[in-house]
Amino acid sequence: MKGLDLRICHLYPELMNIYGDRGNVIALVRRCAWRGIEVTVGALSLGDPLDPGRYDLYFIGGGQDREQMLVCEDLSTEKGEALREAVEGGAALLSICGGYQLLGKSFLTWTGEYLPGISLFDVETVGGDTRFIGNVAVRCELEGAEGVLVGFENHSGRTRLGPGCRPLGRVLSGHGNNGEDGTEGCVYRKAVGTYLHGSLLPKNPRLADWLILNALRRRHDLEGLPPLDDSLEQAAHGAALALVRRERRLPARAARKRSP
Amino acid sequence: MELRLAAAVAAGKATTWASRRLGLGAGSNFPGKVMLRLHPRAPEEMAARLPRGCVLVSGTNGKTTTSNLLAAMLREGGMSPVHNRVGANLVTGITAALAQASDLAGNPRGDIGLFEVDEATLPAAVTRLRPRLVIITNLFRDQLDRYGELETLARKMDGALGTLSPDAKVLLNADDPLVASLGKESPASLYYYGIECEEVTEASLRHAADSKHCRTCRTALSFSAHYFGHMGKYFCPRCGSSRPETHFSAVRVRPRGTAGSEVSLSTPRWEADLDLGLPGIYNVHNLLAAAGGACLLGLGREEVTRGVAGYATAFGRGERIPVDGRELFLVLSKNPTGFNEVIRTLKGEGTGLVVLAALNDRIADGRDVSWIWDVDFEELAPLPRHLVATGTRAYDMALRMKYAGLDPSRLEVHGDLKGALRAALERAREGETVYALTTYTATLDLRRLLSRLGAAPALWEGN
Ligand SMILES: [Zn+2]
Numbered sequence: 001m002k003g004l005d006l007r008i009c010h011l012y013p014e015l016m017n018i019y020g021d022r023g024n025v026i027a028l029v030r031r032c033a034w035r036g037i038e039v040t041v042g043a044l045s046l047g048d049p050l051d052p053g054r055y056d057l058y059f060i061g062g063g064q065d066r067e068q069m070l071v072c073e074d075l076s077t078e079k080g081e082a083l084r085e086a087v088e089g090g091a092a093l094l095s096i097c098g099g100y101q102l103l104g105k106s107f108l109t110w111t112g113e114y115l116p117g118i119s120l121f122d123v124e125t126v127g128g129d130t131r132f133i134g135n136v137a138v139r140c141e142l143e144g145a146e147g148v149l150v151g152f153e154n155h156s157g158r159t160r161l162g163p164g165c166r167p168l169g170r171v172l173s174g175h176g177n178n179g180e181d182g183t184e185g186c187v188y189r190k191a192v193g194t195y196l197h198g199s200l201l202p203k204n205p206r207l208a209d210w211l212i213l214n215a216l217r218r219r220h221d222l223e224g225l226p227p228l229d230d231s232l233e234q235a236a237h238g239a240a241l242a243l244v245r246r247e248r249r250l251p252a253r254a255a256r257k258r259s260p
Numbered sequence: 261m262e263l264r265l266a267a268a269v270a271a272g273k274a275t276t277w278a279s280r281r282l283g284l285g286a287g288s289n290f291p292g293k294v295m296l297r298l299h300p301r302a303p304e305e306m307a308a309r310l311p312r313g314c315v316l317v318s319g320t321n322g323k324t325t326t327s328n329l330l331a332a333m334l335r336e337g338g339m340s341p342v343h344n345r346v347g348a349n350l351v352t353g354i355t356a357a358l359a360q361a362s363d364l365a366g367n368p369r370g371d372i373g374l375f376e377v378d379e380a381t382l383p384a385a386v387t388r389l390r391p392r393l394v395i396i397t398n399l400f401r402d403q404l405d406r407y408g409e410l411e412t413l414a415r416k417m418d419g420a421l422g423t424l425s426p427d428a429k430v431l432l433n434a435d436d437p438l439v440a441s442l443g444k445e446s447p448a449s450l451y452y453y454g455i456e457c458e459e460v461t462e463a464s465l466r467h468a469a470d471s472k473h474c475r476t477c478r479t480a481l482s483f484s485a486h487y488f489g490h491m492g493k494y495f496c497p498r499c500g501s502s503r504p505e506t507h508f509s510a511v512r513v514r515p516r517g518t519a520g521s522e523v524s525l526s527t528p529r530w531e532a533d534l535d536l537g538l539p540g541i542y543n544v545h546n547l548l549a550a551a552g553g554a555c556l557l558g559l560g561r562e563e564v565t566r567g568v569a570g571y572a573t574a575f576g577r578g579e580r581i582p583v584d585g586r587e588l589f590l591v592l593s594k595n596p597t598g599f600n601e602v603i604r605t606l607k608g609e610g611t612g613l614v615v616l617a618a619l620n621d622r623i624a625d626g627r628d629v630s631w632i633w634d635v636d637f638e639e640l641a642p643l644p645r646h647l648v649a650t651g652t653r654a655y656d657m658a659l660r661m662k663y664a665g666l667d668p669s670r671l672e673v674h675g676d677l678k679g680a681l682r683a684a685l686e687r688a689r690e691g692e693t694v695y696a697l698t699t700y701t702a703t704l705d706l707r708r709l710l711s712r713l714g715a716a717p718a719l720w721e722g723n
Contacts, residue, residue, distance in 0.1 A: 014472070017634070018401075019628060019630035019631065020630035020631050020632060020633030020634045021630075021633070022633060022634065023630070023632075023633025023634075023660075023663070026633065026663050026664075027663060030663050064401075064409045064410065064411070065409060065411065066409075066411060066473060066478060067473075069478075070478065133627075133628075134627065135627070152627075152628045152629075152630055154628060197628065197630040198630055199630055199633040202633075202659050202660075202663055203656075203659065229668075232655070232658060232659055232662055232668060232671075233659060235655050235673070236655035236656055236658070236659045238655075239653070239654075239655040239656075240655075240656070243621075243652075
């Protein structure tokens with residue numbers, strides 16, 4: 001794919017990286033490189049200004065409480081506004097766990113600390129007294145990336161979706177957004193929030209490619225991406241799904257659906 | 261009460277014997293559970309009968325190596341440690357170890373307790389065992405999915421250290437900012453160990469580093485030297501808090517690849533050049549923790565030096581086992597920092613290596629394998645001419661290596677460990693080394709398989 005280039009922005013890479021979230025950036029970079037797409041990754045951290053026209057794809061991972069508070073403070077400046085502008089302008093975005101929470105409207109922690117979000121996603125999060133921990137399978141409802149997502153969740157936040165965004169998918173096994181309404185993650189325009197670690201994208205290559213394609217479309221006109229040999233990815237996805245099924249006795253019909 | 265303890269000890273001995281016969285392996289927590297059910301205060305009563313008291317070794321990494329080294333030094337000093345080994349480091353494991361080392365009345369046959377204690381178990385262990393010395397090696401977030409966040413853990417450990425008696429001692433790793441910040445409210449005396457030479461430092465702080473912020477004011481720490489992970493020399497540019505002065509330090513370290521390192525050790529009373537047969541900078545820290553602990557228990561230069569020289573490699577921490585005319589180099593690699601250190605050591609072995617990588621996700625390994633994406637496998641990728649991935653999460657391991665840049669034609673996946681071992685041995689030439697990088701339970705599995713094949717002594721024989 002000569003002449004194509006993708007600019008990725010890794011937000012707060014040293015603060016917001018927990019449970020291997022940086023594996024998502026590794027997956028995006030490799031899958032571009034294997035297709036001959038020129039890819040650059042910029043890192044923006046505390047105090048660095050964000051130019052909303054510069055990047056095609058943003059990534060922010062999860063973090064511990066302390067790091068999350070520092071990032072919350074940093075995003076409450078014009079930087080949060082710039083990030084929203086970037087998404088409104090057609091940039092793609094993936095946020096995981098703590099990053100997902102900070103891009104919502106607010107996060108009230110279990111210890112009573114109130115963290116205002118940047119309201120990119122119409123979601124609110126409240127900390128719970130127990131953690132949701134375990135392997136997860138989700139039926140992804142994202143147009144162009146339908147299938148089953150596999151990952152690992154580890155969060156105490158309970159996130160509820162408002163009318164301004166839709167869920168990323170429905171929980172087949174695990175807890176998802178709040179353990180009650182069966183939703184997992186959220187989608188607004190080309191921005192995705194989710195609780196799934198794993199890392200998420202290596203074992204869910206269709207979602208990785210959805211992000212790459214939509215990010216490329218910000219500046220390039222193209223139909224789709226040429227396929228890659230994903231046999232190892234599919235084998236890893238299948239093994240993870242088999243594990244979830246063994247653990248939770250997931251109905252066989254859900255697992256028979258095409259893997260992403 | 262005496263009878264009750266005797267009954268519990270008898271039950272503990274019987275269940276330990278039975279679980280070994282049944283092949284459940286050493287380090288099972290079952291015997292301890294039975295004992296605590298019969299007599300909830302069994303560990304307290306047995307520990308109180310140890311004339312030289314108890315030593316606790318806690319932290320994320322290095323507990324086993326540190327306490328094995330310290331045990332070797334104590335034996336050189338004429339002491340007879342009661343030691344829980346092979347990672348059986350919960351209260352149940354300690355209870356069972358005490359029973360094993362006791363006569364039927366519950367009188368320990370040793371004179372000093374030396375116990376590896378899980379970070380989260382430290383408060384319970386301090387309350388029950390009233391230790392005279394607590395050693396804390398480091399705190400990494402590999403077990404976060406079990407214990408919540410590091411700060412919460414640090415607060416709990418602070419609470420535990422606060423209940424020590426004023427004549428107790430605490431030995432802390434000065435190179436770990438979070439560990440060095442512990443115990444400020446403790447009535448016990450605080451001592452520190454660390455590396456004081458610059459040659460071993462890394463160019464930049466790795467992304468797998470955990471405690472990079474000042475615990476007092478949350479500002480990012482400035483590092484003047486990095487050893488590995490978040491270990492190094494640091495200070496806080498805002499509040500001025502900095503790495504404490506060390507009492508026990510490595511003033512010179514000369515690494516010799518997988519063969520180990522030469523270390524010049526400095527203590528307040530003496531200095532010594534030691535030949536450490538364990539590879540990696542992390543083992544220099546383990547040596548410092550053990551040597552510092554030995555000094556605080558009253559031992560001198562001779563005992564420490566002889567203890568290091570006569571030390572037999574701790575289980576799975578860099579063992580070389582001959583199999584089928586090849587050599588299996590077995591290294592336990594259970595979290596990002598440990599793995600990065602192992603990879604750094606392997607880089608000294610050249611390229612064209614045969615590697616066996618076993619990733620399990622059992623409870624003792626952590627159910628979440630996301631952490632493999634925090635390991636710099638990109639640096640391992642150029643080294644193998646062939647890599648066999650195995651374990652309960654074999655495909656995750658293989659996928660990680662593919663995305664690290666290893667050509668899939670060099671990659672092989674075997675869910676079954678025996679098949680994986682055979683495949684790796686077949687790829688190696690006569691006399692060549694197969695590098696086995698295995699998570700905790702995978703190390704146990706591989707060890708068990710090797711002993712079935714007659715290649716390695718069973719776990720509870722020998723040391
Ligand atoms: Zn400070």
